[in-house]
Amino acid sequence: xxxxxxxxxxxxxxxxxxxxxxxxxxxxxxxxxxxxxxxxxxxxxxxxxxxxxxxxxxxxxxxxxxxxxxxxxxxxxxxxxxxxxxxxxxxxxxxxxxxxxxxxxxxxxxxxxxxxxxxxxxxxxxxxxxxxxxxxxxxxxxxxxxxxxxxxxxxxxxxxxxxxxxxxxxxxxxxxxxxxxxxxxxxxxxxxxxxxxxxxxxxxxxxxxxxxxxxxxxxxxxxxxxxxxxxxxxxxxxxxxxxxxxxxxxxxxxxxxxxxxxxxxxxxxxxxxxxxxxxxxxxxxxxxxxxxxxxxxxxxxxxxxxxxxxxxxxxxxxxxxxxxxxxxxxxxxxxxxxxxxxxxxxxxxxxxxxxxxxxxxxxxxxxxxxxxxxxxxxxxxxxxxxxxxxxxxxxxxxxxxxxxxxxxxxxxxxxxxxxxxxxxxxxxxxxxxxxxxxxxxxxxxxxxxxxxxxxxxxxxxxxxxxxxxxxxxxxxxxxxxxxxxxxxxxxxxxxxxxxxxxxxxxxxxxxxxxxxxxxxxxxxxxxxxx
Numbered sequence: 001x002x003x004x005x006x007x008x009x010x011x012x013x014x015x016x017x018x019x020x021x022x023x024x025x026x027x028x029x030x031x032x033x034x035x036x037x038x039x040x041x042x043x044x045x046x047x048x049x050x051x052x053x054x055x056x057x058x059x060x061x062x063x064x065x066x067x068x069x070x071x072x073x074x075x076x077x078x079x080x081x082x083x084x085x086x087x088x089x090x091x092x093x094x095x096x097x098x099x100x101x102x103x104x105x106x107x108x109x110x111x112x113x114x115x116x117x118x119x120x121x122x123x124x125x126x127x128x129x130x131x132x133x134x135x136x137x138x139x140x141x142x143x144x145x146x147x148x149x150x151x152x153x154x155x156x157x158x159x160x161x162x163x164x165x166x167x168x169x170x171x172x173x174x175x176x177x178x179x180x181x182x183x184x185x186x187x188x189x190x191x192x193x194x195x196x197x198x199x200x201x202x203x204x205x206x207x208x209x210x211x212x213x214x215x216x217x218x219x220x221x222x223x224x225x226x227x228x229x230x231x232x233x234x235x236x237x238x239x240x241x242x243x244x245x246x247x248x249x250x251x252x253x254x255x256x257x258x259x260x261x262x263x264x265x266x267x268x269x270x271x272x273x274x275x276x277x278x279x280x281x282x283x284x285x286x287x288x289x290x291x292x293x294x295x296x297x298x299x300x301x302x303x304x305x306x307x308x309x310x311x312x313x314x315x316x317x318x319x320x321x322x323x324x325x326x327x328x329x330x331x332x333x334x335x336x337x338x339x340x341x342x343x344x345x346x347x348x349x350x351x352x353x354x355x356x357x358x359x360x361x362x363x364x365x366x367x368x369x370x371x372x373x374x375x376x377x378x379x380x381x382x383x384x385x386x387x388x389x390x391x392x393x394x395x396x397x398x399x400x401x402x403x404x405x406x407x408x409x410x411x412x413x414x415x416x417x418x419x420x421x422x423x424x425x426x427x428x429x430x431x432x433x434x435x436x437x438x439x440x441x442x443x444x445x446x447x448x449x450x451x452x453x454x455x456x457x458x459x460x461x462x463x464x465x466x467x468x469x470x471x472x473x474x475x476x477x478x479x480x481x482x483x484x485x486x487x488x489x490x491x492x493x494x495x496x497x498x499x500x501x502x503x504x505x506x507x508x509x510x511x512x513x514x515x516x517x518x519x520x521x522x523x524x525x526x527x528x529x530x
Contacts, residue, residue, distance in 0.1 A: 017140075019498055023428045024138055026499075027421060034417040036132055039147050043128045047147035050118040050125070054154035054164075072117075075186040077167055082111055082188050083211055084157055085262050088195035091152040092135070092144070094373045096165070096190045097265065099214040105173040106218055110269055111188045113155050114164035115374035115381050119146065121399055130406070133414025135376040136422060139429045144376075151375045159190045166384050168269055176221025181272045183391035200256035212258065219261020222268060230365040232317030234341070235260075236334045237325055239430075239474055252325075252474050266372045267364065273387045274367035278359060280390030281352040284383055284407055286370050290362045291340035302336050305486035306445065316340070317365075328445045329486070332469035335476060336447060346379060346408035350401045378414075379407050427501030434473060434496045434503050441508040444468035446487045447476065468505070481507040 277283025
């Protein structure tokens with residue numbers, strides 16, 4: 001199953017929060033050799049020196065040595081009232097925007113933090129970023145890609161601060177189709193730090209910041225463009241963990257409409273970046289192959305047994321957009337749909353002939369690149385530099401081109417290590433939250449059935465078991481019982497072990513107690529987020 005971020009809203013001092021904190025401390029100690037926790041002294045010193053140069057470097061026409069450049073033509077865009085839109089607690093702000101209505105449609109100015117100005121190729125900061133790959137988000141903390149003096153300070157697009165940025169300018173027609181793209185390096189000044197929940201409340205009340213009103217309008221048009229090109233999005237809510245006395249409770253957090261609109265601007269930018277690099281003959285793309293026919297056939301069968309058939313004449317993206325996660329069967333299908341979104345990778349190329357035969361990202365249904373989160377993701381820094389050179393009609397610096405081929409492997413290897421840590425941390429939080437539910441019974445929809453298997457070398461095999469989807473609490477689990485996919489069954493949470501991240505569900509009722517046996521023999525796997 002696909003694990004998604006869990007937000008922890010449990011005060012320090014509550015029993016569950018302390019268990020979670022201690023458990024994550026132990027995990028971090030276990031992963032110390034695989035996931036860097038502290039920055040080396042030389043990295044921190046270099047970050048401080050880079051930050052101290054910010055006052056002059058951010059100014060129009062300031063020089064820099066990133067990627068071998070000795071002078072940057074930097075525009076002054078501080079007169080544009082950019083705003084940021086993020087979760088309320090965020091301080092590492094990668095993007096700011098300003099939207100305008102024009103005679104022919106819309107103009108989108110999208111500022112992205114100019115991290116290359118602070119992190120020079122070949123520097124200690126560069127080496128450390130390649131070792132980390134991306135910011136690691138854990139339920140109660142994060143491990144940043146860059147020292148905080150940069151990522152939450154001078155390089156972040158904080159309000160009322162002159163900050164260097166790459167500024168994309170998009171002209172859109174009345175249907176939301178991009179008609180022209182430009183990219184420059186500039187100094188910008190955000191005038192407001194907006195958050196998703198407040199903005200959505202204001203928009204729902206018929207009010208709100210003018211840029212946010214336009215963002216929703218443009219986002220709706222871009223969603224229509226996504227549907228028309230055959231793109232697909234998984235509209236699955238996030239999990240949150242909220243305090244309930246000395247325990248914590250798993251809940252759903254539905255994404256606000258403005259968050260989807262915001263994501264469409266980032267998506268539009270990534271598509272534009274990919275096309276710039278394809279046309280220029282060098283860059284790094286984010287790719288994903290089309291789903292395998294057998295995976296599609298399997299998913300179609302699942303839609304039938306769960307009572308919501310995916311008709312042959314309905315596009316995949318349209319089918320996903322028709323599902324409502326509040327329906328248990330629909331949520332199960334959204335969970336299973338992740339099996340079609342596999343094989344994502346990065347492809348670097350320095351000559352046109354190195355481009356993959358099909359450069360598209362299948363879920364997006366277009367070529368795509370990561371270009372909007374350089375404070376939190378390594379690859380974006382390189383994509384922005386390459387795109388800026390192409391946009392200026394220049395060849396990327398040779399040192400930059402030489403570095404490109406190493407970035408996909410850096411992203412892959414670091415993501416593997418960090419992903420395992422994040423998964424185990426989430427399992428720990430989920431099982432800590434589930435502890436208050438031990439002994440409770442729940443209705444659940446059967447997603448999949450597996451026959452009993454025989455053991456090898458005299459060892460016992462696995463019993464017949466089914467994977468079930470629960471709505472509240474929001475988890476999936478394997479249960480030792482027999483039922484057909486699509487059935488609604490009754491299950492009981494038999495036991496949990498928060499420190500090991502394990503939860504065991506069994507059939508409800510007297511038969512369930514017999515099936516549970518001793519811990520570990522039931523065959524149920526760890527509960528997982530959806």
